[in-house]
Amino acid sequence: MILRVQGQMKLFRNMPQMANPKWRAIDAETDRIEESKFRPIYPATAKLTSDVIQRVIEDHLQSALPAIHEWFPSRSSTNTS
Secondary structure, three states: OEEEEEOOEEEEOOEEEEOOOEEEEEOOOOOOOOHHHOOOOOOOOOOOOHHHHHHHHHHHHHHHHHHOOOOOOOHHHHOOO
């Protein structure tokens, strides 16, 4: 059986472990997950899960970006050569 597992990794007595991991069985032919598909796990409560927080952010991020002022200079303006 091949499993896809997600959860927070911690060390216990120098051994990696996951507390309460989410998992599901997958086929051997299933595509690997690339790094770009990893997602952060946000601190959550029983009433507001990490999945709900992610969905809210995904639904509103693009509309909020124009209101955010970038204070770091762009890479092209820092190149003085």
